[in-house]
Amino acid sequence: MTDEATLLKAVLDAPDDDAPRLAYAQWSDGQGDAVSIARGELIRAQIDLMHTAPEVIKTGRAFGLQHRIWELIERHGASWAGAIAGSVDAYHFVRGFVGWIKLSARRFLDHGDSIMALAPVQHLDLTDVRDVDEALFDSPLWSHIRSLSMDACGLHDLHLQMLAASPHVTNLRWLSVADNHLTLAAAEALAASPFLRDLRYVELRGNPTDPVERLGYDSGIVVASWMPPEGKSLEARFGHQAWLHREVIPGRFEV
Numbered sequence: 629m630t631d632e633a634t635l636l637k638a639v640l641d642a643p644d645d646d647a648p649r650l651a652y653a654q655w656s657d658g659q660g661d662a663v664s665i666a667r668g669e670l671i672r673a674q675i676d677l678m679h680t681a682p683e684v685i686k687t688g689r690a691f692g693l694q695h696r697i698w699e700l701i702e703r704h705g706a707s708w709a710g711a712i713a714g715s716v717d718a719y720h721f722v723r724g725f726v727g728w729i730k731l732s733a734r735r736f737l738d739h740g741d742s743i744m745a746l747a748p749v750q751h752l753d754l755t756d757v758r759d760v761d762e763a764l765f766d767s768p769l770w771s772h773i774r775s776l777s778m779d780a781c782g783l784h785d786l787h788l789q790m791l792a793a794s795p796h797v798t799n800l801r802w803l804s805v806a807d808n809h810l811t812l813a814a815a816e817a818l819a820a821s822p823f824l825r826d827l828r829y830v831e832l833r834g835n836p837t838d839p840v841e842r843l844g845y846d847s848g849i850v851v852a853s854w855m856p857p858e859g860k861s862l863e864a865r866f867g868h869q870a871w872l873h874r875e876v877i878p879g880r881f882e883v
Contacts, residue, residue, distance in 0.1 A: 630655065639725060643748035646675050649724055663704055670700045670708075671724025678723055678882070712746055715739045722751065722881050732756040733764045740769040750774040750799075751881060757781040765790035775802035775880045779831075788814035792821035801826055801883035803871075807834035812858050815839050819866040829878050830871040841874045 638648035649671050656668035680690050720728040728751035752773050832838040839859035844852035859872045
């Protein structure tokens with residue numbers, strides 16, 4: 629019989645694949661205790677919700693599933709998070725495992741390896757980035773990260789230039805750096821980076837320069853869109869940049 633460590637390793641090795649998670653859920657069912665059975669239920673419920681069409685969720689027809697997920701996490705989440713809970717400021721379950729964490733950049737550098745050995749974390753919110761900026765942007769821990777928020781961290785263009793120059797950020801798809809001090813030079817670094825070819829969404833609101841496409845709404849429906857001159861200039865120089873466009877805004881945990 630496959631043991632828990634082997635099943636967890638399979639999840640960590642293929643974090644985008646549902647199959648190892650469902651195998652872990654089946655193993656949890658077989659343990660017989662209430663906490664393990666609830667874990668199996670959570671894994672299947674969150675996978676089901678992830679594959680539920682957005683229009684179904686918007687109509688409220690998935691409310692029962694969403695409420696059950698909340699109940700399971702409220703009751704057992706701390707136990708399932710284990711040692712991770714003591715290393716981070718906040719965490720969130722994604723498809724049955726801790727998949728998003730929030731913590732300071734220094735704690736991410738100090739504890740990142742041990743956290744990544746416990747859960748398939750792909751989504752990260754960082755605070756206090758400037759305390760350890762050079763070591764942070766040189767870290768191989770970025771290879772795990774699919775979405776990243778560094779809002780209101782006092783960042784300047786140099787910080788985005790260091791991020792864009794890292795060969796470890798090739799998995800990054802979603803980036804929020806709102807409310808910093810970023811100018812067009814930061815956007816140029818993102819557009820020019822050979823390591824950020826799959827970047828699909830960037831949030832730059834609240835910065836001196838925001839070249840991202842604007843949308844106009846009427847009664848919640850998009851009725852107009854326009855690209856700022858800075859965005860047009862970027863694409864003229866670097867070619868099409870998916871993250872500049874807002875036709876489809878990807879969910880953070882779906883990228």
